[in-house]
Amino acid sequence: MSADYDRLFHSAGDPVQTAEDGADRDAAPQGSAAPTGGPGRNEVTPPPMPIGGTPPAATGQTKAAAAPPPRETEVTTQMPPARSTAPQRQPNSMMRTPKAAGPAGARFEQARPAPAPAARPAPAPAPSHFADSQADVNGTFRAGPPAPTSAATIGNHRAIDALSHVGVKSAVKMPSQRGWRHLLYLLTRINLGLSPDELYEMELHTRIRRNARDSYQIGIFGLKGGVGKTAVTVALGSALSKVRGDRILAVDADPDGGNLADRAGRQSAATIADLLSDKELARYNDIRAYTSMNAANLEVLSSEDYSGARREFNDEDWKGVTNIVSRYYNLVLADCGAGLFQPAARGVLSTVSGLVIVASASIDGARQAALTMDWLRQNGYQDLLGRSCVVINHVVPGKPNIDVDDLVAQFERHVAPGRVVVLPFDKHIAAGTEIQLDLLGKTFHRRIVELAAALSDDFDRLERR
Structure with a gap:
């Protein structure tokens, strides 16, 4: 260890001492050892040459050399420089501390560990599509910020598609x-x-304007006659047709002689029976020959005249009509009768995806609407009740004999909020003539639009029938 320390801490003027010097010191005689040399080294001087020039080894008078006495070694401690980022030898910054003596010499030196390589700065990471980790030259991964995506990593994505997410403010x-x-x-x-x-x-x-997949069907029901089911059907279909602009058909599904075509504006004398008897229906224009259209582009398919009908409208007629018109119309509305046990009503309930329950603003009309909701719940139409709307219609002028706000709160316990619509009394509706959307009162028109919006919220629901 002393040779290593000597090489490490010798001054600039001292000669470098090798392992052979240490070996010679180990073989020197005991009696002639004297400390010489510079500080930090113990040297043994050879015995003086006898007069006559004969070395002691030649005369055979040299005594066996005894083991060298233990000598003190010095351990130096290096004070780290004030601002140094790399290990350097600085001889002028040493402080020496004496330590217990021990065997010295080259053969007693311990193997020194190889100095650790100096830390090298990691190279700048190359652009990569890995955002969570980056690899350095040694193969280890280190956390880092996400690398910017280059144009080469975009792949097959078109640049024009990314512009759809850019917000643009209208200048006007x-x-x-x-x-x-x-x-x-x-x-x-x-x-x-x-x-x-x-x-x-x-x-x-x-x-x-939500997209309605395939043909969406809505039924308008009411257990009591005279509550305004037909008027609601025409007004609702006209509002949907005017706002959406697509094909909407209203079918008179009342087996007791409905007047849907008269309230919407009759243009054709054809009926449902005529449509079902035609076996050459291949285009929309073939269907259009049997329907009537009002000013809002709502089409109406009327039922047979009650006095000349051979039988009532039933579930087979409804299913036959919907199988034909569902290929050409986006929305189909059914103006149903007063009963729920009729075959026509059962046929409509088996295919519709939305429901409108119409009640008058009276205690009698409220009871009929409540009975309709209970009947649907008890006969397997619970899911359809979740997509239903309740309309409280003022069919007579003046203040009703019931608290309408309290009635709305009671019905909202069974349907979602916003699905109970109160229609005010409207003179144009009460006249009993052809219903025109532009002649409706402002409040009545707004309530009909709100009803249409509430029903349209179910267009994209998965649990459709």
């Missing part, structure tokens, strides 16, 4: 079409945008 606001905002825009050209009521109406229209 849509001017209001009614109210004082509209008047201000006409007089001063100051555009304050749409009013809150207009924004709410746009939201309702957006809900109504």
Whole structure:
């Protein structure tokens, strides 16, 4: 160890001492050892040459050399430099501490461990599609920020598809079409945008325009006659047709002689029986020859005249009609009769995906609506009840004899909130003539649009029938 320390801590002017020097010191005679040399080293001087020039080894008078006395070794401790990032030898920053003597020499030196390699800075990571880890030159993974995605890693994704997620602000606001905002825009050209009521109406229209997969069927029921089922059917179908703009058909499924075609505007004398008897129906125009269309583009298929009908409308007629028209119409509405045990009503309930229960704003009408809901729950139509809406219709003017707000709260315990719609009394509806959507009162029209939006919320539900 001393030779290693000597090589490590010798001053700049001292000669480098090798292993052979240590071996010679081990073989020196005991009596002639004297400390010489520079500090930090113990050296043994050879005996003086006798006069005459004969070395002691030649005369055979050299005594056996005794073991060298233990000598003190010095252990130095290196003070680390103040600001050094790499291991360096600095002889001027040593502080020596004496240590117990021990065997010295090259043969007593212990093997020194190889110095650890200096830490090398990790190379900059190459761009990669691995966002969670990056590998350095030694093969180990270290956590790091996600690498930016280059154009080469995009693959087959088109650049134009990414633009659909970029938000774009309109440079022009849509001017209001009614109210004082509209008047201000006409007089001063100051555009304050749409009013809150207009924004709410746009939201309702957006809900109504939901895509209805294949043909979505809605039934309109009421256990009591005279509650306005036919008027609700025409108004609802007209609102859906005007907002959506696709093909919507209303079918008169009342076996007791309904007047759906008269309230919607009769244009054709053809009936359901005529449509079912035609065996050459291959295009939409073939169906259109048997229907009537009003100003809102709602088509109506009327039932047979009650006085000339040979039998009542039943479930087979309904299924036969829907099998034909479902290929050409997006929505099909059924104006049903007053009873639920009739074959026609059973046929409609077996195929529809939405339901509207109409009741008058009276205690008698409320009981009939409640009985309808209980009947559906007890006869296996619980899922259909979850997609039902309740309409409380004021069929007579004046204040009713029932608390309508309390009635709405009672019905909302059985259907979802927002699915109980109260229709006010409307003079155009009460006239009993052809129903035109533009002639309806503002409140009545808004409530019908809200009813259409509530039914449209179920267009994309999976548990359809």
